[in-house]
Amino acid sequence: MIRFAREEELEKVNELRKEVNDVHVEGRPDIFKPGFDAVLRDYIYEIWKDPNKDIVVAERDGEICGVAVLNCIYKPGSPFMFPRDFMDVDEFCVAKKYRRQGVATELIEFIKKYAKDKGFQRLELNMWEFNEGALKFYESVGFETYRRYMEVKL
Numbered sequence: 365m366i367r368f369a370r371e372e373e374l375e376k377v378n379e380l381r382k383e384v385n386d387v388h389v390e391g392r393p394d395i396f397k398p399g400f401d402a403v404l405r406d407y408i409y410e411i412w413k414d415p416n417k418d419i420v421v422a423e424r425d426g427e428i429c430g431v432a433v434l435n436c437i438y439k440p441g442s443p444f445m446f447p448r449d450f451m452d453v454d455e456f457c458v459a460k461k462y463r464r465q466g467v468a469t470e471l472i473e474f475i476k477k478y479a480k481d482k483g484f485q486r487l488e489l490n491m492w493e494f495n496e497g498a499l500k501f502y503e504s505v506g507f508e509t510y511r512r513y514m515e516v517k518l
Contacts, residue, residue: 366474369419369431374408376428377419380457381408391494420474422458422467429462430471431455436482450486451479456498472505 369377378400385404388396411417411433422430433455441447453475458467479487489507491498 365423366470369421373428377431378405378408380431380459384455384457391492422471424462430458430467432471432475449484450488451484453489468501469505
C-alpha cells in the first residue's frame with residue numbers, strides 16, 4: 365500500500381532517511397556528515413509542516429518500508445529560462461529487506477499520478493553519481509538525464 369505518511373509515523377520515516385544518509389556518507393564522505401544527529405532527525409518535522417512538501421510511504425505487512433519526500437517547486441522565469449513548475453523527489457528510500465520486490469516502482473507510480481493530478485508536467489530528482497543501483501532503477505521507471513553537475517577536485 366502506498367499512501368501519505370501520518371505524523372505518528374515520522375520516526376519510522378527517519379529510520380529510512382538514516383539509511384539514505386549512511387549511503388551518502390559512504391559514497392561521498394567529503395560532502396556528507398556522518399551520523400544522524402538531532403538536527404537531521406528533527407528536519408522531518410519541518411518537512412511535515414511545509415505546505416509545499418509531502419511525505420509518501422510504502423507499507424507492507426504493517427511496516428513502513430519505503431519513503432519519498434516530495435517538494436513542489438515553482439521557479440520564476442529569467443532572461444534565459446521560462447518559468448518552471450515541477451515536483452521534485454527530494455528523498456527516496458526502500459528498506460533493504462524490501463528491495464527488488466516492486467516497492468520502489470509502486471512508490472514512483474504513485475508519485476507520478478499524484479504529480480500529474482496536481483497539474484505538474486514534470487517529475488524531477490537528483491542523485492549522486494556513485495549510486496549506480498539508484499541510477500539503474502530510476503532509468504528503468506522512465507527518468508532520463510537532462511542535466512549534469514560536474515566537478516574538478518583540487
